[in-house]
Every structure is written in structure tokens, then in C-alpha cells.
Amino acid sequence: MKNNAQLKITNSPFLLDNDDIYRRWRDKKLTNYPTKIDELVIEVKDSKNISNKEYKALLNIAQKTNMTIYFGNTGTDPSPEIPLAVANRFGLGQINKNWLANGNGLTSLTVANKGVRKNYIPYTNRPINWHTDGYYNALFEQIRALNLHVVQKAAEGGSNQIMDHEIAYILLREKDPSYIYALMDHNVMMIPANIQENVVIRPERSGPVFSVGPEGNLHMRYTARTKNIGWSENPLVVEAIECLHKILNDTESKFVFKGLFEPGMGLISNNVLHDRSSFSDNKEKKRHYYRARYFDRLANTSYQI
Numbered sequence: 001m002k003n004n005a006q007l008k009i010t011n012s013p014f015l016l017d018n019d020d021i022y023r024r025w026r027d028k029k030l031t032n033y034p035t036k037i038d039e040l041v042i043e044v045k046d047s048k049n050i051s052n053k054e055y056k057a058l059l060n061i062a063q064k065t066n067m068t069i070y071f072g073n074t075g076t077d078p079s080p081e082i083p084l085a086v087a088n089r090f091g092l093g094q095i096n097k098n099w100l101a102n103g104n105g106l107t108s109l110t111v112a113n114k115g116v117r118k119n120y121i122p123y124t125n126r127p128i129n130w131h132t133d134g135y136y137n138a139l140f141e142q143i144r145a146l147n148l149h150v151v152q153k154a155a156e157g158g159s160n161q162i163m164d165h166e167i168a169y170i171l172l173r174e175k176d177p178s179y180i181y182a183l184m185d186h187n188v189m190m191i192p193a194n195i196q197e198n199v200v201i202r203p204e205r206s207g208p209v210f211s212v213g214p215e216g217n218l219h220m221r222y223t224a225r226t227k228n229i230g231w232s233e234n235p236l237v238v239e240a241i242e243c244l245h246k247i248l249n250d251t252e253s254k255f256v257f258k259g260l261f262e263p264g265m266g267l268i269s270n271n272v273l274h275d276r277s278s279f280s281d282n283k284e285k286k287r288h289y290y291r292a293r294y295f296d297r298l299a300n301t302s303y304q305i
């Protein structure tokens with residue numbers, strides 16, 4: 001007899017064989033899907049103590065879109081307790097303490113002028129192309145949830161675009177189901193080793209773009225960066241990636257949400273696709289985001305049929 005978790009995987013709409021289940025799930029998913037970023041935002045009175053009513057409203061959105069945005073009145077308060085309390089409310093417990101994170105596992109994304117950080121794009125004011133977080137992690141340490149909390153916005157620029165990875169999956173599968181087949185291959189995306197001063201920070205890693213994880217949920221590894229990425233040369237993969245590129249860069253798309261986050265706002269997500277525009281700081285407004293990556297998904301956001 002199969003247990004619930006096994007059933008969730010076998011009946012996953014993300015497996016190509018499950019065409020009927022996929023269609024049913026897709027139709028439900030696209031019904032009343034938000035069309036504006038404002039529809040993802042819920043104001044909260046106390047971000048460290050989100051009320052049941054506020055939580056239900058946020059969860060309702062996250063169940064639909066894999067993401068939601070809280071808007072608290074904490075302004076530029078840099079307390080790490082804010083994003084940690086929000087994550088706790090959403091059942092996130094397995095934080096990824098990556099090597100540049102603070103002791104509590106949060107990463108402060110600000111422009112770094114010195115040290116090792118300045119060599120990495122997140123710590124510069126440069127744009128970051130579409131990606132999901134931790135695509136270079138080992139397959140057993142994938143990032144399933146990504147939260148951002150805004151302490152300060154830049155003097156100019158620094159907006160984000162976000163897109164539900166399940167929507168990217170639907171648009172690709174509708175165009176050609178064999179694109180999904182191609183992108184589920186384990187050797188589709190290779191990340192070369194990260195070696196700094198003869199020390200291997202990360203070995204070479206290969207893996208799929210789309211995979212079906214625990215409980216049958218969809219996971220996506222992707223970056224639009226062309227540097228330091230080895231894509232499979234399989235013509236079907238090349239075509240699928242071109243199609244994904246078009247989906248993400250479609251300026252008319254109703255599925256790409258764009259916004260400039262204000263201090264006190266935060267994104268809670270199942271590691272959806274996102275980018276960042278370039279920005280400039282001044283003395284008063286130096287962009288500061290807290291980033292938290294988790295190995296678990298937001299609680300109670302599994303696919304629904």
C-alpha cells in the first residue's frame with residue numbers, strides 16, 4: 001500500500017505521463033490567477049507576529065502562485081528577527097547557511113567594496129538576470145524556498161521581476177511537452193567548479209532544470225547567465241531554453257510581475273524565478289535586502305488538484 005507522500009509523487013501533475021491530472025491541475029491553477037503584482041501583497045500590522053487572518057490571506061496567495069509579499073510597518077528596521085519570524089510562521093525550519101551568510105543564516109545583500117563578496121554579482125549594484133536561487137547547489141541540497149526582506153531600497157533602480165516557476169512549466173509544456181522531457185534530463189545544465197586560490201569552494205555539478213521533488217512538487221534550477229554555465233547541446237534542449245528565454249523576456253506577459261519593493265516589505269516564495277535591475281545607492285539610501293534560503297518549501301503549499 002502506498003503512503004500519502006508516495007501517492008503525491010505518483011499523481012504529480014508534473015510527471016509527463018500524467019496528462020489528465022496535468023490538465024486538471026493546469027485549468028485550476030490558471031483560473032483566477034493574479035495579473036498584477038499588487039494582488040500578491042498583504043499588509044501586516046506586526047511582521048514579527050503575523051495574525052491568523054493575515055497569515056491565511058498570505059498563504060492563500062502562496063498556494064496559488066508559490067509566492068506572496070507582506071508589507072509591514074517596520075520600515076528600515078534592520079532587525080534579523082523580522083525575516084526569521086516570518087519564515088517561522090510559514091513553517092520554514094531548514095535554513096541554508098551558505099558560506100557568505102551571517103551566523104543566523106541570513107545573507108545581507110548590500111554593495112560590498114572589499115573582501116571576497118565584491119567578486120559576486122549579488123554584492124554589486126549590477127543587474128542580475130533571471131534565475132532561481134542555489135541552482136549550483138548539490139542536488140540533495142536544493143533551495144526550495146527563498147525569502148527576501150527589504151531593509152532599505154536603493155536611491156534609484158533595484159526593482160525585481162518575479163515569475164511562478166509552475167507557470168513557466170505550463171507555458172513550456174503547452175508549447176511542446178518534449179521540452180519538459182528534455183529539461184528533466186540530469187545532464188542538461190552543468191555548473192563548473194568554483195575554485196578560489198587553489199581551494200575548491202564547490203565541485204562541478206550537473207542536474208536537471210525541472211525535477212519532481214518530495215510530495216510531487218515541482219522544483220526548478222535555472223539561470224539565464226551564459227557565463228560559467230554548460231548547457232547540453234541536445235537540439236531539443238537548445239530549443240526549450242530559447243522558448244523559456246522568450247517566456248521570461250516577454251514584455252507583454254501577464255505572468256511576469258514587476259515591482260520595486262519598499263522598506264518593510266518582503267517576498268516569501270517557493271524559490272520562484274526572479275531577476276534584479278541595476279541600481280545606484282546614495283548616502284541616505286543604500287540598498288539592503290536580507291535573503292534567506294531554505295531546504296524546505298513553505299508549509300501547506302503543495303500542488304492541488
Ligand SMILES: [Fe+2]
Nearest residue numbers: 131132133274
Ligand atoms: Fe536570487
